[in-house]
Amino acid sequence: xxxxxxxxxxxxxxxxxxxxxxxxxxxxxxxxxxxxxxxxxxxxxxxxxxxxxxxxxxxxxxxxxxxxxxxxxxxxxxxxxxxxxxxxxxxxxxxxxxxxxxxxxxxxxxxxxxxxxxxxxxxxxxxxxxxxxxxxxxxxxxxxxxxxxxxxxxxxxxxxxxxxxxxxxxxxxxxxxxxxxxxxxxxxxxxxxxxxxxxxxxxxxxxxxxxxxxxxxxxxxxxxxxxxxxxxxxxxxxxxxxxxxxxxxxxxxxxxxxxx
Numbered sequence: 468x469x470x471x472x473x474x475x476x477x478x479x480x481x482x483x484x485x486x487x488x489x490x491x492x493x494x495x496x497x498x499x500x501x502x503x504x505x506x507x508x509x510x511x512x513x514x515x516x517x518x519x520x521x522x523x524x525x526x527x528x529x530x531x532x533x534x535x536x537x538x539x540x541x542x543x544x545x546x547x548x549x550x551x552x553x554x555x556x557x558x559x560x561x562x563x564x565x566x567x568x569x570x571x572x573x574x575x576x577x578x579x580x581x582x583x584x585x586x587x588x589x590x591x592x593x594x595x596x597x598x599x600x601x602x603x604x605x606x607x608x609x610x611x612x613x614x615x616x617x618x619x620x621x622x623x624x625x626x627x628x629x630x631x632x633x634x635x636x637x638x639x640x641x642x643x644x645x646x647x648x649x650x651x652x653x654x655x656x657x658x659x660x661x662x663x664x665x666x667x668x669x670x671x672x673x674x675x676x677x678x679x680x681x682x683x684x685x686x687x688x689x690x691x692x693x694x695x696x697x698x699x700x701x702x703x704x705x706x707x708x709x710x711x712x713x714x715x716x717x718x719x720x721x722x723x724x725x726x727x
Contacts (some may be wrong), residue, residue: 468621484713487612488572502599505555512549515649530690563603567594622648626694633690639680668695679680 478500486496506636510605562569571590623644630636655667655674674692676682 483714492594494590495597498594498597498599501595503611503615505552506611507618509552509556509644510546510612510615510619511649514551514645516549559595559599562592563600619648621716625698629690629694629697632693633686635682635686635690638682639676643675643680646679647671663699664695668698 478497480675482493482500484489485499486493489496517656558569570589570592573589577588580588623641626644627636627641630639655671656664657669659667659668669688671689671692672694673684675688676690677684
């Protein structure tokens, strides 16, 4: 549901089910999702910086060297995202060790806002601090980082069989998957959160494979469609299985969302 509903609305369902199963508050449960997104984004950006600064030669075989505008956009987006992530991480750590001082800053920032919105933001900040307490748990921090790396590695390796199927494995380095991931997850899906990432997902493949690496546009489009079908087909199949297994009632979920 997280992937199929518009604007990632299904994240609410995930937070609700997690809170129900682990017997924690909804706000604390939702905070863990925000923290997970930060971990994923931070690791993707670190990998992107590594590729751009230490393996930039992989971009020399396509149109990337000619398309300076596209590359500059990627650099700019990466820099802004990295700065934003760094700021959030620093403030989150500040909240862990100097919570009262951090909350004073939050209260000052929300003063110009309507009281209703101010209270919501303060409540979210408290929940976020609770969720980010993982930075004080060495074992939990290592586990979260390892899982993020595993997910990213799975995505990068996922594309290789498709390269073989389309007979372009000799034209592309394995790290080209990282460019697709950055475009798909960090830019296109973030800016255009369509249901099931339809359109945004395929656009990321076309831009990465055709515009950056010089693969035929027809091949890039076809590969993007097949990758989307495999990805979403797996998600729908697994999701359906767990909906039945967990005995999830869509009606109860809708009622719960309205009460929030």
